[in-house]
Amino acid sequence: MAAAAPSATAVSTAALLAPNPAPTSAFLRRTQLTRHRLHSLKCRRAAAPRRPPLFHGECFVVGDNIDTDQIIPAEHLTLVPSKPDEYRKLGSFAFAGLPSAAYPTPFVAPGEESSRYAVIVGGANFGCGSSREHAPVALGAAGTRAVVAEGYARIFFRNSVATGEVYPLELTDAGAWKECKTGDVVTVDLGNSVFINHTSGKEYKLKPIGDAGPVIEAGGIFAYARKTGMIASKASA
Amino acid sequence: MASSISTAAKASAAFAHKKEFGEDAKVWDREKVVIIPDHYIFTSDERANRNVDILRDFCVEQNIKYFYDIKDLSNFKANPDYKGVCHIALAQEGHCRPGEVLLGTDSHTCNAGAFGQFATGIGNTDAGFVLGTGKALLKVPPTIRFVLDGEMPPYLLAKDLILQIIGEISVSGATYKSMEFVGSTVESLTMEERMTLCNMVIEAGGKNGVVPADETTFKYLEGKTSVDYEPVYSDAQARFFSDYRFDVSKLEPVVAKQENAKMSRSTRVYIGSCTGGKTEDFLAAAKVFLASGKKVKVPTFLVPATQKVWMDVYSLPVPGSGGKTCSQIFEEAGCDTPASPSCGACLGGPRDTYARMNEPLVCVSTTNRNFPGRMGHKEGQIYLASPYTAAASALTGYVTDPRDFLL
Numbered sequence: 001m002a003a004a005a006p007s008a009t010a011v012s013t014a015a016l017l018a019p020n021p022a023p024t025s026a027f028l029r030r031t032q033l034t035r036h037r038l039h040s041l042k043c044r045r046a047a048a049p050r051r052p053p054l055f056h057g058e059c060f061v062v063g064d065n066i067d068t069d070q071i072i073p074a075e076h077l078t079l080v081p082s083k084p085d086e087y088r089k090l091g092s093f094a095f096a097g098l099p100s101a102a103y104p105t106p107f108v109a110p111g112e113e114s115s116r117y118a119v120i121v122g123g124a125n126f127g128c129g130s131s132r133e134h135a136p137v138a139l140g141a142a143g144t145r146a147v148v149a150e151g152y153a154r155i156f157f158r159n160s161v162a163t164g165e166v167y168p169l170e171l172t173d174a175g176a177w178k179e180c181k182t183g184d185v186v187t188v189d190l191g192n193s194v195f196i197n198h199t200s201g202k203e204y205k206l207k208p209i210g211d212a213g214p215v216i217e218a219g220g221i222f223a224y225a226r227k228t229g230m231i232a233s234k235a236s237a
Numbered sequence: 238m239a240s241s242i243s244t245a246a247k248a249s250a251a252f253a254h255k256k257e258f259g260e261d262a263k264v265w266d267r268e269k270v271v272i273i274p275d276h277y278i279f280t281s282d283e284r285a286n287r288n289v290d291i292l293r294d295f296c297v298e299q300n301i302k303y304f305y306d307i308k309d310l311s312n313f314k315a316n317p318d319y320k321g322v323c324h325i326a327l328a329q330e331g332h333c334r335p336g337e338v339l340l341g342t343d344s345h346t347c348n349a350g351a352f353g354q355f356a357t358g359i360g361n362t363d364a365g366f367v368l369g370t371g372k373a374l375l376k377v378p379p380t381i382r383f384v385l386d387g388e389m390p391p392y393l394l395a396k397d398l399i400l401q402i403i404g405e406i407s408v409s410g411a412t413y414k415s416m417e418f419v420g421s422t423v424e425s426l427t428m429e430e431r432m433t434l435c436n437m438v439i440e441a442g443g444k445n446g447v448v449p450a451d452e453t454t455f456k457y458l459e460g461k462t463s464v465d466y467e468p469v470y471s472d473a474q475a476r477f478f479s480d481y482r483f484d485v486s487k488l489e490p491v492v493a494k495q496e497n498a499k500m501s502r503s504t505r506v507y508i509g510s511c512t513g514g515k516t517e518d519f520l521a522a523a524k525v526f527l528a529s530g531k532k533v534k535v536p537t538f539l540v541p542a543t544q545k546v547w548m549d550v551y552s553l554p555v556p557g558s559g560g561k562t563c564s565q566i567f568e569e570a571g572c573d574t575p576a577s578p579s580c581g582a583c584l585g586g587p588r589d590t591y592a593r594m595n596e597p598l599v600c601v602s603t604t605n606r607n608f609p610g611r612m613g614h615k616e617g618q619i620y621l622a623s624p625y626t627a628a629a630s631a632l633t634g635y636v637t638d639p640r641d642f643l644l
């Protein structure tokens with residue numbers, strides 16, 4: 001992380017994308033740096049105000065009705081995400097269920113534990129099927145920060161929020177996924193509720209994340225419940 | 238409110254509870270949590286077996302009243318507490334009651350809506366939260382009402398009804414809605430058939446399904462529960478998001494096929510799961526085999542949902558058979574021997590799971606999902622069907638209308 005904090009003007013968009021090496025780029029995407037980079041580079045770090053989340057990177061595109069069996073096949077559900085090594089393994093299996101004929105580019109490259117794609121673009125009814133929480137967890141473990149889709153199945157949406165693993169963002173209109181290609185460079189800007197595809201030059205409106213935002217921001221339902229006093233703070237570790 | 242945890246939770250809910258509430262935390266009510274191993278039981282997969290051990294440790298530590306444990310994997314009958322598929326076990330053991338709220342770590346928890354309660358699936362983190370607080374944040378969904386009237390034809394089952402409904406409203410047609418089933422046909426359905434109906438509301442995106450409690454419900458519950466319950470009903474002024482009406486007497490058997498499915502030859506048949514592995518589902522399949530008198534043309538796998546269902550398959554006489562049991566009829570038809578009760582291959586599971594699809598085959602199944610790879614192989618094809626249709630298809634080696642045998 002220290003290596004990724006040079007002077008403001010020295011950072012290029014190529015460094016932001018950081019396609020190689022994959023583990024470092026995934027780490028990069030999961031930190032505050034991604035959030036602050038485009039806006040706060042010229043700010044004094046000490047006084048930098050909290051900004052709504054912003055994610056930038058390559059996108060991975062899927063279609064309608066992507067179910068949780070495709071996101072994480074059942075044979076991997078024996079992995080327990082609260083064990084760090086199994087959490088990482090789960091990330092390596094994200095989207096392992098996608099048929100290769102329709103999706104020739106794997107979400108996680110063979111031999112890697114995380115994905116180069118920071119944002120997933122999907123169609124209608126994303127995350128349908130089984131309630132397996134491993135689905136948003138696998139995506140988060142792989143390094144994804146946001147899904148941008150036309151709509152969500154509700155258990156997947158709820159699990160994404162409860163775990164705080166990914167932002168399940170909803171587009172106001174249909175059809176975006178058909179205009180995006182895997183590998184396109186995109187920005188998801190929650191502050192302005194907009195999804196920008198830099199490669200195609202198109203922009204799409206997002207519905208505001210609403211009440212779910214602070215829960216994900218806090219790190220999931222437990223962190224949020226503690227923060228707001230719904231449950232007692234954890235005893236010191 | 239009660240909460241059920243099946244091994245679908247993979248012990249994660251137990252971990253979430255401890256991680257978030259502390260090592261000494263106790264569940265909010267040791268009698269309102271039911272923990273039921275059912276996914277990935279009969280396997281040599283070490284992690285799967287470990288996860289049952291984790292559940293056991295948690296149950297012992299928390300003194301959980303209802304833990305349907307299994308230790309001897311080589312013989313399910315050697316485990317007196319073991320039940321099998323959680324949704325059917327919940328019903329059979331009297332944990333489903335009108336007017337209550339049931340949350341479960343499995344999407345087919347909606348199955349219990351058949352009892353006139355609010356039942357829905359949640360994830361492990363949510364479950365950990367419920368375990369610690371006894372509370373959950375829930376929004377009240379709008380209701381779509383389905384009015385099913387008309388006499389149920391002899392070749393139709395509740396599976397056909399729900400497949401018809403999902404086909405009409407689409408796989409996201411009920412997203413974040415409640416699906417309420419009323420009408421003379423619904424009133425004529427048994428509890429198990431009502432369960433089949435509610436079981437699959439999730440496949441239309443439904444938050445929950447509900448059948449108003451009536452005499453059929455109360456009769457089923459006699460002797461199963463000593464807990465008082467108070468049914469709730471939609472009142473006369475209730476407004477519905479939308480209404481669908483069906484004349485059931487005009488409906489036909491249906492199957493759900495995958496989007497690009499082409500061939501109608503089937504290479505195997507699977508009868509099992511919470512959706513289609515109950516006692517009446519097996520009686521229905523036996524009826525078709527009995528009517529035919531012939532042998533199946535493809536491997537036919539039978540996986541009773543629970544120990545009780547397994548026993549029924551081996552003891553209940555099939556009407557019109559001169560006293561034969563389902564198991565005898567299945568044997569005469571050349572089906573596989575009924576397997577150990579569990580979720581089995583409905584969701585694929587570890588590679589050594591009985592009846593898992595490890596090659597690209599075509600399966601006609603009484604289960605609930607046919608996503609790519611659902612039963613194992615990514616190129617496998619699955620046709621979802623009623624037990625009548627599944628049995629008929631076993632006899633021909635093609636996806637077959639059960640009217641060919643039942644009329």
